[in-house]
Amino acid sequence: MQEHMADTEQKLEHLFLQKNWQALFNLLVEHYSERLYWHIRKLVLVHDDADDVLQNTFIKVWKNLHKYRGDAQLYTWMYRIATNEALAHLKKQKRLGPEASAPAEINRLQADVYYNGDEMEKQLLAAVAQLPEKQQVVFKLKYFEEMKYEEMSRVLETSVGALKASYHHATNKIKDYLKQH
Amino acid sequence: MKKHKSFNTPEAYFANKKAALKAIAQEHPTHRRSNVIAFKPYLTGALAAAAMVVLAFFIWPSGEGSPATPQAPGISQIEDEAVLEYLSANASFNEFNYFMVEEEFMEENISLEDEEMMDYLKSQPLDFYNL
Numbered sequence: 001m002q003e004h005m006a007d008t009e010q011k012l013e014h015l016f017l018q019k020n021w022q023a024l025f026n027l028l029v030e031h032y033s034e035r036l037y038w039h040i041r042k043l044v045l046v047h048d049d050a051d052d053v054l055q056n057t058f059i060k061v062w063k064n065l066h067k068y069r070g071d072a073q074l075y076t077w078m079y080r081i082a083t084n085e086a087l088a089h090l091k092k093q094k095r096l097g098p099e100a101s102a103p104a105e106i107n108r109l110q111a112d113v114y115y116n117g118d119e120m121e122k123q124l125l126a127a128v129a130q131l132p133e134k135q136q137v138v139f140k141l142k143y144f145e146e147m148k149y150e151e152m153s154r155v156l157e158t159s160v161g162a163l164k165a166s167y168h169h170a171t172n173k174i175k176d177y178l179k180q181h
Numbered sequence: 182m183k184k185h186k187s188f189n190t191p192e193a194y195f196a197n198k199k200a201a202l203k204a205i206a207q208e209h210p211t212h213r214r215s216n217v218i219a220f221k222p223y224l225t226g227a228l229a230a231a232a233m234v235v236l237a238f239f240i241w242p243s244g245e246g247s248p249a250t251p252q253a254p255g256i257s258q259i260e261d262e263a264v265l266e267y268l269s270a271n272a273s274f275n276e277f278n279y280f281m282v283e284e285e286f287m288e289e290n291i292s293l294e295d296e297e298m299m300d301y302l303k304s305q306p307l308d309f310y311n312l
Binding site for chain 2: 021022025026029030033034037038041042045047051054055058059062063114115116117118121
């Protein structure tokens with residue numbers, strides 16, 4: 001697996017240096033679209049939303065590929081774009097008003113035919129949904145993806161200390177929410 | 182998902198999605214590439230013209246007939262009065278007093294009689310003149 005990843009990274013670097021954008025983009029889609037989909041899905045929950053956000057993510061990747069400066073791994077760079085797109089989606093949903101509140105978001109998830117979680121899980125997701133967007137992202141990446149703080153720091157461009165504080169606040173709020181419901 | 186087994190996707194979703202995502206490259210041509218192709222034939226000419234304009238600007242002789250650019254006046258063009266005005270505005274400039282004393286001296290046309298001059302010279306010791 002490690003060898004395969006290293007091989008892919010080498011191919012990507014080679015195509016990038018050649019400025020063969022089309023081939024580079026196709027390789028990125030081939031290797032990373034599935035992983036990015038699950039990353040996005042954990043943040044936005046509903047399949048249709050994840051599908052839209054994934055599409056927007058790859059449009060941005062394609063449009064900015066030649067501007068990529070190599071200061072982070074290509075995958076980390078794409079992860080960052082995907083996270084920002086998911087965050088923008090969550091904010092947009094919140095702006096839509098009370099219909100996009102936390103319970104409404106869970107109702108949408110329950111209506112999603114590609115979701116079959118139990119009551120406990122729905123309760124947890126409802127608790128997470130009432131958090132501010134950034135705390136949601138930190139909690140979901142830590143809890144569902146088991147992402148290390150250092151990696152999360154690179155993706156979210158936030159200090160490890162701030163991420164730990166966000167996670168701590170998020171867990172406390174979730175506990176309070178679950179006690180009340 | 183590591184802790185989420187309850188999220189699914191439609192059948193063959195990823196295979197179809199990958200094809201759709203690869204099509205983005207055709208649907209959204211990058212600006213960078215199109216701009217270079219559109220302007221490449223004119224790029225060298227435009228750069229050469231810009232260089233000529235810049236060179237002409239620096240080479241053109243100064244004085245009448247030169248491009249209308251604000252220039253600082255030459256030292257010879259500054260009026261004496263303007264200098265005095267400037268100096269009077271800067272009261273801390275000690276040499277101003279020198280100018281005024283000289284001017285007053287000239288205006289009042291002070292003259293000494295020969296006798297007075299001789300008296301004065303006699304009153305001075307000889308070593309005063311370092312003779």
